[in-house]
Amino acid sequence: AGSGAKVVSTWDFGVGANAAAWPVLARGGSALDAVEAGARWAEADLCNPTVGRCGNPDRDGVLTLDASIMDGDGRCGAVAALEDILHPVSVARAVMEKTPHVMLVGEGAQRFAAAQGFPKQPLLTDEARKAWREWLKTSEYQPQINAERRQRPGDASNHDTLGILAIGADGKLAGACTTSGMAWKLHGRVGDSPIVGAGLYVDNEAGAATASGVGEEMVRNAASFLVVELMRQGRSPGQACREAIERVVRKRPEASKQLQVCFLALNKHGEVGAYALHQGFVYAVHDGGAGPHERLHESAS
Ligand code: SD4
Secondary structure (H helix, E strand, O other): OOOOOEEEEEOOOHHHHHHHHHHHHHOOOOHHHHHHHHHHHHHHOOOOOOOHHHOOOOOOOOOOEEEEEEEOOOOEEEEEEEOOEOOHHHHHHHHHHHOOOOEEEHHHHHHHHHHOOOOEOOOOOHHHHHHHHHHHHHOOOOOOOOOOOOOOOOOOOOOOOEEEEEEOOOOOEEEEEEEOOOOOOOOOOOOOOOOEOOOEEEEOOOEEEEEEEOHHHHHHOOHHHHHHHHHHOOOOHHHHHHHHHHHHHHHOOOHHHOOOEEEEEEEOOOOEEEEEOOOOOEEEEEOOOOOOOOEEEEOEO
16 A cells, blocks of 8 residues: 555456456555466356356357557557457466567467467356357347446456556556457457457556547557547547547448447556446446555446
8 A cells, every 4th residue: 555556457257357467566566466466366267258267158159368468668468369368368368478489379379388388178168158059040240338337247348358557556556458359250260369459458657547438449449549639649548538439430430320439548647547438338446545455436338
């Protein structure tokens, strides 16, 4: 407490991710270790249909995972379309630290993970398989707007990609993003979450940003990079997120009526802001301060 350290995460699952990340920051650990710990918690959690082993599969019934991790010095790593590995965020970190590359995909990512000692294990849950079979009956693909909070675990919403940003006591930033992507996506589809600059961007000189929602819109707008650049130009985190949302709308006004896009940002001073295209986006903040350590905020939209 009082160290200036802070961790923020997307959606209500962010509360659990922050709780896993906070002890790292509280003992003076790095923001990078903290966001990895938070993302790992979300990946192992068994009731989030948009992250890790509880994720919904693509339209072929295959669960494919995307993740990225980045620190404020510009070091980054990512994996996309990874199958049968429980902790994509840690594989992303291994890509960052142990290879000259920033991104591995599909079978190559899986082989690299195996070589690094990550166990291969089937991840798809019975609930997710059931939800997929249900979806097959109509096979209608309409990315959902996600304005409503999920009613029960397993609801086939596209909620809850975990974007997590932290600032350590040393003032250094890091972020991670992990997801199973949009439910019922085409096999091979990659969203924004593992794309540095789209689903995640971090720069110690300005701030950090992450995104959730329909990833194609984030990629189109290099959105997390945009949020960080707006903070660099002096916008508050909330204002930067808002202007990025306005950019998304300007680019595709009609589509924007149907899609949810949400941004969460943390600047180099530890200030937090968020903005969403439509209502319903919440995020969690944990700074170890007095009072309830976990606060869930409803973002403006
Ligand atoms: C994606 N942005 O793959 C992710 C999905 C998401 O909450 O954020 N869901 O497009």
